[in-house]
Structures are given as C-alpha cells and as structure tokens.
Amino acid sequence: MKLPPSGPAPRTELMPRVAPEPRTELMPRVGPVQSVGQVPQAAGRASVGAPVQGPPPAAPGGPAVREPRRRKRLLLAVLLPVVLLLALGGGGVAAQLHRALPAAALTTDIAAGLKIPGALPNIPWPSKGSAELLIEGMGRLGGSGDNDAEPIGSVAKVMTAYLILKNHPLSGDEDGPTITVTSADVADYQARIPLGQSLVPVTAGERMTERDALEALMLPSANNVAHMLGVWDAGSQDAFLEKMNDAAEELGMTGTHYTDPSGYLPTTVSTAADQVALARAALKDEVFADIVALPSADIPVAGKIKNYNDLLGEQGVFGIKTGSTGEAGGNLVFAAHLSVGGKTLTVIGAVFNQPGAHTPEQLANVNAAVRKLLKSVRNIVKEYTLLADKTVGKVKTAWGSVVTVSPAIPLKVIGWPGLTIKVTTTTAAPGSGVTSGQVVGAVQASGVRVDLATDAATTEPTFWWKVKRRP
Structure with missing residues (x-):
C-alpha cells in the first residue's frame, strides 16, 4: 500500500477565494507611491494569484483629487444653511424671516434760520438828516x-x-x-x-x-x-x-x-x-x-x-x-x-x-432822496436761492443701508443778500426703506415750499441679517 507523501496535506476549499471588491472613497487614500502594475499588499496573509482590481491611483493634486474637493465644498455650502435652520428650529427661522422690518431713521441738517448768501449792496442813504x-x-x-x-x-x-x-x-x-x-x-x-x-x-x-x-x-x-x-x-x-x-x-x-x-x-x-x-x-x-x-x-x-x-x-x-x-x-x-x-x-x-430855504425846495430835496432809495430797493430786493438742491440729510435703514436726501428743486425766496429767513422743515416716516426719488419731507420759507426727496434707493436686508437680528 502506497503511503501519501509526508508534509501537511493541501487544504481543500469548497469555493474558490474571491478577491474583495475595491472600496470607493470620496477622496482617494494617500499612501506611498507605487510603481505601475504593483499590487498593493493586503493586511494579513495575501492570496496568491488575487487579481488586481481598479485603475492605479492618481498622483496627488491631480484632476481626480480636485474634483471631489469641489464637490465637497458645494455640498457644504448647500448643507450648512440647512443644518443651521434645523438647529435654530424651522418655526423660529420662519418667524424671523417674516417679522416686520423696523423703520429707517431720517435726519436733516437744515437750520431754522438761513441767510441769503452775499453782502447787502450799498444803499444811497441821504448825506444829511x-x-x-x-x-x-x-x-x-x-x-x-x-x-x-x-x-x-x-x-x-x-x-x-x-x-x-x-x-x-x-x-x-x-x-x-x-x-x-x-x-x-x-x-x-x-x-x-x-x-x-x-x-x-x-x-x-x-x-x-x-x-x-x-x-x-x-x-x-x-x-x-x-x-x-x-x-x-x-x-x-x-x-x-x-x-x-x-x-x-x-x-x-x-x-x-x-x-x-x-x-x-x-x-x-x-x-x-x-x-x-x-x-x-x-x-x-x-x-x-x-x-x-x-x-x-x-x-x-x-x-x-x-x-x-x-x-x-x-x-x-x-x-x-x-x-x-x-x-x-x-x-x-x-x-x-x-x-x-x-x-x-x-x-x-x-x-x-x-435842507431847503422854503417848503417847495425842502420837499423837492426829500423827494429826490426817496427816489434814489426806491430805485436801489428795486435793484436789491430780488429772488435768491436760499437752499440749493444739494445733500441736506440722509435715510439710514436698520441693516445699515444709507442714502442721501436733497431738495427736489432749489428753494428760492424773495429778499436781499444777508437777510436771515425763517425756515421750517417737516419730515415724514420713511418706512423700513425708501425708493429713489421718494418724498420724505419738505422745507418751507417765506411761503415757498419744496419737497425733500431721496437721491437713491436703499438696499434690501440680507437673509443672514433677517435670521440673526434680535427679536
């Protein structure tokens, strides 16, 4: 009877070994650089003859690395607001977004009395009397x-x-x-x-x-x-x-x-x-x-x-x-x-x-003096610009948007250079924001009224400002 050869008997496997499926990762594992065709060694005992699975890894920094990074950043940009909304609570965020916006602040720097620019011209006063x-x-x-x-x-x-x-x-x-x-x-x-x-x-x-x-x-x-x-x-x-x-x-x-x-x-x-x-x-x-x-x-x-x-x-x-x-x-x-x-x-x-020696001469002299004064008055008393159509104030929203305010047209009054004119300024509540050319008040002097209007529109509040503002 022939005896079997000495040594360990070969294991008989019921099913052939199947190489594990290669893992797909969002980002490739970075390790030692391997030569083309080199089969990476698995931990533990390797199976002889295991087939090489998948393409060789790309070099670091190549297209295969950058593309997953871009996808990751995009994913974060989409998911972060969602996570924040979930953290804050859907109902609270909705309430924040739908809360009424606070009124904007309107300020002006128009004085209660303004002088007509310039100096009063010389008036031909009589030399006597x-x-x-x-x-x-x-x-x-x-x-x-x-x-x-x-x-x-x-x-x-x-x-x-x-x-x-x-x-x-x-x-x-x-x-x-x-x-x-x-x-x-x-x-x-x-x-x-x-x-x-x-x-x-x-x-x-x-x-x-x-x-x-x-x-x-x-x-x-x-x-x-x-x-x-x-x-x-x-x-x-x-x-x-x-x-x-x-x-x-x-x-x-x-x-x-x-x-x-x-x-x-x-x-x-x-x-x-x-x-x-x-x-x-x-x-x-x-x-x-x-x-x-x-x-x-x-x-x-x-x-x-x-x-x-x-x-x-x-x-x-x-x-x-x-x-x-x-x-x-x-x-x-x-x-x-x-x-x-x-x-x-x-x-x-x-x-x-x-002066004069008798009534007719005296009255002639006084009439001559009055004529000169009246002629001068007609040259001096005219229509002057009291307030130019330049910035006189501003509107500032609660979220920090600022626009300037100016008279719609120059405010002109009758008077003379150096005359101080009483000025009355009225303002209207601008709301939470304003549009360009919106009338937000008026300025009045000597019976003349001119609207005050915005020079531009305020910007809208951002999503984050609405969410983060205090109740």
Missing part, C-alpha cells in the same frame, strides 16, 4: 443818521389820523359821523392864516363828515383841521395830546413826543424809525390807506383839495405824508408797492430833515 427802510413782513433794510429826535412838521398828522380812525372806525366807503364847525374852530383857522400855515377854509355851522375831515388833514395838510379833530375826539387839545403820547408809547416809539396835533410846533419831535413803526400800524386800516393814496378830493366849503405828496404813483408810491417847516426841513413818510417774483411787497420808509 436821517432815513429808515423796511419791507413789510420781511424786515428792515437799514437806516442812516444818528436817530436823534428832531422836529417832523406835518408828519405828526399821521398819529392824529391813526387815533381818529382807531377811536371812530370807518369801513369801506363810509363817511362816518358829522362834525359841525364851531365859532371856535373858525377863530382858530383865522389865527393861523398870518403864520403861513397849511389850512383849509371853514365856516361856522359847516357840516363836515369824519372822512371829509381826514381828507383835509392828510392831503393839503390842514393844521386847523388837526386841531378841530383833536377837540372833537377828546374834548380838548390837551386831552388829545395825552392820547397821542400814550399811543406812541404803546407802539414803542421811544424817541417821539407830541406837543400839538398838527406838528407845526418844533417841540413835536420824532425819529425816522419811530415814524416807520407808526406808518406800519396806520396802514393796517384800509380807510387810512385809501385816503393817503388820493391825489385829490372834494370837501365842503374848500371844494377840491390836492395831495401835497408829489411822489404818488411814482415807483409804486401810494402814500403817506409830507411835512416841512423851517426847523424840520423836508420830511416824507412813504409807502410803495414793489412787484418781485409774482408777489407784491410793501416798502415803508422815512426820510427826514432834508
């Missing part, structure tokens, strides 16, 4: 002289007329109550004739309406009628003088003192600035303004009377009162209409104490 100029509702243009109290002549009659209309108001075409001329009134008239005063003839028993008397007072400057009206109103001249000085004090006329209702006495004194203040108050009465603008009028006994103010109708002049004496010189308180930019302004001024 004093003068004062203002534009009603706008302000004082300036003045000249030392503003000391001086005789003012018949300009004093402005206060007489002011008080008569204040104590005995008229409206429209009303003539008012009737004043009967007394024998004392006639005697006063006759006593004034030798003195060369401005007068209108009167007769005892003559019946004159209040309007007639005011026309005689203000047009031909009748001194006798000034006395007659004072007695009619207050009972005596002294009582009326007390009323005149009380009214001056009420109006702030600190440089004024009346000693007669006509201004004939040189002790009746005032200043250009004081009389401009009185003129402003008197012109508020429409009947006063109508009377001083009359070139002429008809009254009982005297018949047709002429206004001594030769400037009426010239450069818009519509009043107010002349005055001249040897001590006072030539005086004129005047008012004139001025048309600028579609608006009609009122210039009120006074020129006092102009």
